[in-house]
Amino acid sequence: MGGLMVSCLGPLQLERSGQPLLLTSRRSRIVLAILALSARQPVSVERLAGAVWEDVNPPRDPRGSLHTLVSRVRTSIGPEFIETQAAAYRLAVDPDDVDVLRFLRLSHDLPAADAPLLEEALALWRGVPFVDIGSPWLDRYERPPLVERYLATVERRADLALASDTAADQLPRLDQLATQYPLREPLLARLLLALDQMGRTAEALRRYDVLRAELAEELGADPGPELQDVHAQLLRRTAIGPAGRRTSKAPGRLAPRQLPRPVNGFVGRADELARLDALLPADGVAVISAIGGAAGVGKTTLALHWAHRVSDRFPDGQLYVNLRGFDPTGQVTESADALRALLDALGVPAERIPVDAESRAGLYRTVLAGKRLLVLLDNVRDVQQVRPLLPGSPGCLTLITSRNQLFGLVASEGASLISVDLLGLAEARQLLAARVGAERIAAEPEATDQIVHSCARLPLALVIVAARAVTRRDLRLDALARELCESHRRLDALAGDDPTTDVRAVFSWSYETLSPEAARLFRLLSLHPGQGISASAAASLAAVPLRQIKAVLTELTRAHLVVEESPGRYGFHDLLRVYAADLARQHDTDDERAAARHRVLDWYLHSALEAALLISPQRRLPEVPPAVDGVITEPFTEGTAALAWLTTERSALPGVIAHMSTAGLHVSVFAIARAVAVFLERQGHWPDLAAASRAGLAAAVHMGDRGEQAHAHRGLALALSGLGHRDEADSELQAALRLHDGLDDPVGAAHIRSTLCRVLSSQHKYADALRHARLAHQLFQVAGHEQGQAATLNNMGWYLVMQGRVREALTATRRAHQLYGRVADRSGQSSTWDSLGYILHQLGHAHFAIGCYLRALDVQTEFGKRFDQAITLDHLGDSYHAIGKQVAATEAWQQALTIFDDLQHPEATTVRAKLPVRPRPSLVEAEPN
Known part of the structure; x- marks a missing residue:
């Protein structure tokens, strides 16, 4: 039979065997369009009838009326094209013969689509979809997502044109659509960049000014961040001149380049490098390679060397995560946390990152779709830890290092395993020569061979010995060799099967070259509860001035006993932490170690309190004893710095609170729990807030402090309410009210009632919420607490408007807004802006x-x-x-x-x-x- 073509992306067009067909009845056109959108799929009588008579009352016999309509369509297009099934009809045409379906197929994978594919999709558009069909149902439910997909396709095509310096071809389309959609910022951003690429930067700046004026007049708002970023680029290039023009990047962040620096003096591993070279992915293939071997054998060194060597093959960037699979503290990086770090590096805004690992993994794979990236996952514990982090995008390569042989990845993911063994004799000598100097190695060949033998050709042991030789130029290699022989019991461990003891003696030789200050700090770093430590925290740990501690950290970094993981933050190799802890037990008394641990916990406590006061000056916090001598709190100058500190240190807080509890520092526990609650509540980290509140509650119970117990119950209620556990939240608040009964603390009682209002409101009990809000307001008035009065007035306004008492709500909310202004609480005013918006x-x-x-x-x-x-x-x-x-x-x-x-x-x-x-x-x- 002859083919039937249905075109709905513009005025309806029908062709059969190349000959045009005509449907004059509006309802017949609706029937055909609905069937065409589900080509080869049955469409129920119910759905068809609902769409046909969506704007009017259906006939008494919709099934019979619909049968008549379908018969008319059959007569017009040919009976063979519409099949009748049980309570359904089916259009028997190829989906590609329906322009809507063809467009959706061609534009399905926008991040991975190429320019010709997108042009083919865009060429199908002839105007407004379903424009002459006359169906409110199609106009309401089918047209908006189609238009959105069309605009997204135009924007992706513009990105490709901008990247290839061919934006001039897209300018007419962008210009036309910018007129139709004057407030669609992604479209306008690409128009401005296209004008700029054509040398029309001044015109682009004028267009931006026009848009800004329109937004201000219509919405009372400024352009969004994307357009502002583009505007800033245009202004910079106007100042720099043509030489500073950007011609190859579409809007967005720079490609991530996260690989740490490769190790200097890399030698050998020719076979392993050749196997890795053979794995370079061709188009359409996702490759996974796992590098396995014992601790200290050089897995990461090999991976980094090769990754840097081939980095140009991955234009979309390189990602790196240390999963700490064998961290002696047991603080392994969970897959969910690693995914968050990867999504951050890929430019995904924090508010768009899902909370659970499975959703994060799905978003991660989506973001990587169509990209060519190299992903290095270092120090992996097991298959379960790493599997969610594997990209599925063709062209990506995942490189994994692990002490375990990850056979599960071979079976399930088709991974290639590369085993890294000890260095050969010649390679071990080359490694020493690269580090120590070829002249010294040539001058003492026998001593060199003895060192290589004593170190069992283990790369980590060799480089640490070489570091000692470099720092002591006056020390002959044969003296080092003799020391190795004299420590034969420890050297036997170097050649053993237990990686925990393999390098203990070698660590000691580097440790012995340290100054007394650096040696002491190295030992004390093992007491820090987090994975990474800042210079300020290290200064408090050691009770040393900040300027001095930075010099000591530099010495440790140069000795390769710590690594600067990011600017100003330092971390341990996993075995080094174990070694440092052993040294601390040997050289520092119990009291000295307890004092150091107390100092770093005090650093967290007082820094958290200062940060909380900066981000919420009106928040009442408990009084705590002054920090012990030697603590250097974080010097915050503004709220943004405090917020950044809390964000950075959030992962360490559970360990800090646990250490405080173990040490019996109960006042510190409920104080830090209250301090970080401000941050956790605003960020919506409800599980963390619940954990901190429970810890604070346990501490308050131990202290017998009813007021702090009540406050902890309130914090726990906030967290439970945020998680949707409203009945449990209500129970916690009732407990807080019972505890607060009889206490002379109207402000505390008012806060509890305010929280109770939130829970009641979430249950739509607005009258009860209003009653408690008024009681809270009275308590705040008694205490002269204006910020609390403003908050309760705003709450009262909300509960009033929820009951339809809009004018009363407007009065209360305006009073709240004025009060917040009087106490200079901009954070509180944001709540009244929202309430005023709702009321208006x-x-x-x-x-x-x-x-x-x-x-x-x-x-x-x-x-x-x-x-x-x-x-x-x-x-x-x-x-x-x-x-x-x-x-x-x-x-x-x-x-x-x-x-x-x-x-x-x-x-x-x-x-x-x-x-x-x-x-x-x-x-x-x-x-x-």
Whole structure:
């Protein structure tokens, strides 16, 4: 039979065997379009009827009426093209003969699509989809996602053109669409970059100014970060001139280049390098290689050397993660944490990173789709740890190092295993010569051979011996050889099977070259509860001035006993930590070690308290004893620095709190739990907040402090409410109220009632919430606590508007806004901006509401209030939707959903329901069997 072509991307066009066909009936066109969108798939009578009569009441016999319509369509296009099935119809055409389906197939994998494929997809568009079909159902549910996909395809095609310096070809399309969608920032960003690439930078700057004025007039907002970044680029190039033009990069972050520096003096490993070279991926292949071998054999050295050698084969970047699979502290990097670090490196905003490992792994693979990256996963514990971190993208190569032989990856992932053994005799000599100097090696060949033999040709042992020889130029190699022989019992361990003892003696030789100050710090570093330590924390650990400690850390770094993992942060090799802990037990008394541990815990405590006061000056924190002598707290100068410190040290906090509890520092435990609660609440780290609150509660119970117990119950309630466990949260608050009964602390009681209001509100018990909010407000008034009064007034406004008392709500919220302004609490004012936006929306002023929401978001972003951001974005989407800006509404809802999903908050379900979906239409009358 002759083929049938259906084109809906513009006015409806039908062709059969090259001859045009015509459907004059509107409902016949609707039937054909719905069937075409599901080509070769059955479409139920219910769905067809719902779409055909979506805008009017269905007929008394929808099944019979629909049968008549389908018969008319059959007559027009040919009876062979429509098949009747049980309560369904099916259009028997190839999906590629329907332009919509062909477009969706060609544009399916945008990150991986090439330019010709995208041009073929875009060429199918002739205008507005379904423009002359006259179907409200198609216009509402099918057209918006198609337009969104079209715009995303245009933007991806522009990216490729910008990268290949062919943006001029895309300019007419970008210019036309920018007129149609004047507020779509990704589209406008690419238009500006295309103009710039063509040498029309001044015009691009003028277009930006016009857009900024339009946004200010219509929304009371500035352009978003992407457009602002592009504007900054244009301004820089205007200042630099043509020589500074960027011609090869589309908008976005720089490709990650995370590989640590390769080791100097790499020798040997020719066979292993050849095997790695053979694994370089061809297009369409994802390659995994695992480098295995004993501790200290040089797995990481080999991996880094080869990775740097072939880095140019991976233009989209190189990623690196140390998974600490054999860290002696047992603090292994979990897959979820590693995925977060990788997504951060790939430029994924923190609020878009899911909370669970499986979702993070899915997002990670999605981001890598179509890219050519090298991923180096170092020090892997086992297959389960590394499997979620494996990219699936063709062209990516994953390099793994592990002490275990990861046979499971061979079976399940098709990985290639490369085993790294001890160096050969000649290679071991070459390694020493590269480090010590060829002249010294040639001058003492017998001593060199003895060193190689005593070190069992283990690379780590050889390089540490070489470091000692370099630092002591006056020490002959035969003297080193004799020392090795004299330590034959320890040297026997170097050749043994136990990696924990393989290098103990060699470590001691490097350790003995240290100054007394460096030796002491090396030992004390083993007492630090975290994986990495800052210079400030190290200074407190050792009770040494910061300037002096930096010089000592430099000495340790040069001796290869610590590594500067990132600027200003230092870490141990796993075996070095064990060795340092043994030394501390040997050389430092119990009291000295306890004092050092107390100092570093005090450093965390007082730094956390200072950070909390900077990010929330009005927050009341418990009094603690002054820091012990020698503690140098972190010198924060502004809230952003405090927020950055809390973010960096968050992973160490569980270990810090555990050490405090073990040491019986109960006051410190509930104090640091309260300090970090400010940060954890704003960021929405509900599990961490719950853990810290429970620890604080246990400490307060041990101290018999009813007030602190009540506060800990309140913090735990906040966390449980954030996790959606509202009944448990209510139970914790009731316990807090019982404990607070009889205490002369109106502010504490008011805070508990305010938290109870939040829980009641989440259960939609607004009248009860309002009653408790008024009680809390009275307590804050008694205490003269204006910030608390502002918060409760804002809460009262919210509960009033939820009960339909909008004018009363507006009065209360304005009073709250004024009070927050009087106490200079910008963070609090962000909450009133959100409330005012909601109230104005209820009063029918959606445009003004949008302006309020955008102001709230600015402050919430500055203060890291992720949970509040999600709420405001949800409300912002509602206001955009109310004024007909569906694309902007969808974007706002999607951002809110991302945060709610990340926080595992039940509100995600409500927001998800607002996003465009394809509902299943229902009939007034049931279909007959």
